[in-house]
Amino acid sequence: MPIFGKEPLSFHDQLEGLLTEQLKTQPYNLAVRLKLLELYYETQRAALFLQAAQALAALVPNKAASPEWQKCASMGRMLLPEESLFTTQGSDRIEFVGAGFAPAPAQNMAPVRRLGDDVRFTRHFEELAKGFESVRANTQFQAMLDMELTYLARRPSSLLHARRLSASLGGAQIYLKREDVSPRDTQLIISVVGQALLAQKLGRKTLVTSTVDGRRGAVTASIAARLGMQAVVFMDDDKSARHAANVFRMWLRGAEVLPTQDERSGEVQDAREAALKYWARNPADSMMIFGLDAAPEPYPSMAREFASTIGRECLRQVRLAARRPPDLVVARGGDNADALGLFPPMVAEQAIRLVCVEPLREAGQGDASAPLDPARQQLPPDKHRMAQSILEGMEYPSVVREHRWLRATGRVEYVKATLESAKKAIRDLNYFEGITPAIETAHALGWTCQAAAAMKPDQAVVLMIAEDAEKDIWEIGRLMGAPM
Secondary structure: OOOOOOOOOOHHHHHHHHHHHHHHHOOOOHHHHHHHHHHHHHOOOHHHHHHHHHHHHHHOOOHHHOHHHHHHHHHHHHHOOOOHHHHOOOOOOOOOOOOOOOOOOHHHOOOOOOOOOOHHHHHHHHHHHHHHHHHHOOHHHHHHHHHHHHHHOOOOOOEEEOHHHHHHHOOOEEEEEEHHHOOOOHHHHHHHHHHHHHHHHOOOOEEEEEOOOOHHHHHHHHHHHHHOOEEEEEOOHHHHHHOHHHHHHHHHOOOEEEOOEOOOOOOEOOHHHHHHHHHHHOOOOEEEEOOOOOOOOOHHHHHHHHHOHHHHHHHHHHHHHHOOOOOEEEEEOOOOOHHHHHOHHHOOOOOOEEEEEEEOOOOOOOOOOOOOOHHHOOOOOOHHHHHHHHHHHHHOOOHHHHHHHHHHOOOEEEEEEOHHHHHHHHHHHHHHHOOOOOHHHHHHHHHHHHHHHOOOOOOEEEEEEOOOHHHHHHHHHHHOOOOO
16 A cells, blocks of 8 residues: 555545545534644644634534633634634633643643744654655655565564454464564564664754664664765763663774763753754755654654554565455554554554554553554653643654544554463464564463454454564563463
């Protein structure tokens, strides 16, 4: 399923289409209108946001008593501060929207400054977005990305037909997408390689990035060397000493590793901020490289579409192995990006059921089929940090926000699996296929086996295994009652 041609539509456009179609049949559904407004706000499409807000205003006679309008006005004041529609209605207090949590009282809140908010960076993000759109229409770019990933990330990863496991269940055929045998940081490598190829297409000669432990810096330096480009990496001095091996790798590959101290003021800056400033000073020759962390658009869209390489591979492999598209595709849920690489190419294919599975951790939390609420995952307990996380989630990439979008399409189900089903899955996968799954993956496998057992033998089920079990091996031993 090509992602860089004119078809299919981007994830934003697909979601917009779904919401717009829903409004045609349910024009008075305020919740759907609010979702559309949030989409326009998050993608910074001010004209469309204003048009949708005017339509909502016409449906809400008492705006002061409407929570939908209050959220709309809150976003409107941030996106269009001069628009009288939002400034003349109700309070001027800014509400946090998008996750359903009340923020801490305003007097206790420190100012929240988000990455890339400065006006001096805005033009560079906009120019990059235009460059990305031009490359997406180039089918050669996708082929180039796939080729580089075969060299640098040993792609495609394997798709294993779990024949004995499938036979033991007597239901659908189970296929395992083996991301766990791929190089470490597969999604990071895919994202960095895609951005580096884009920079080369746009005529940039220098890749600029920041790194905490040196992994992203080493990957960036590696692809820069391969493409004949320069790499500039900003890293905190204390981190450089702690991760000296990665600093050495960057040096070997010709990267320039710079400290985060501002040359003019002498102040020590955040590494990402220092890298952004370098990019802003050299926009014609350089491009900022982000990993999977927070960044303004178009980086969320780029990361998602580059990661979709995994889903495109999977579709091709299943059609070749099973001679049909998959009927069910499963990924573990939670604070990981598995589903973000697997599901987007399949969202438009209505015949494929997409499911995210997370462990049911506490008794009384609900049954195994209870839907998850991705908006409530990985939010820090401290109220200020919680509000800051919600704010960043509106505009910048985060696993929470991406899962909210996947769920909003109505195409992805979020369910929970029990510990007992995970333990059985660990035993069965080891016994029948000689593979040990990590604990979170075991929960997803347990749910998958139950679903596959109720399906027909000529149907195909895919489970993505994305984590190495070595990190959990002793916990798995204790879980299974092994003498240790």
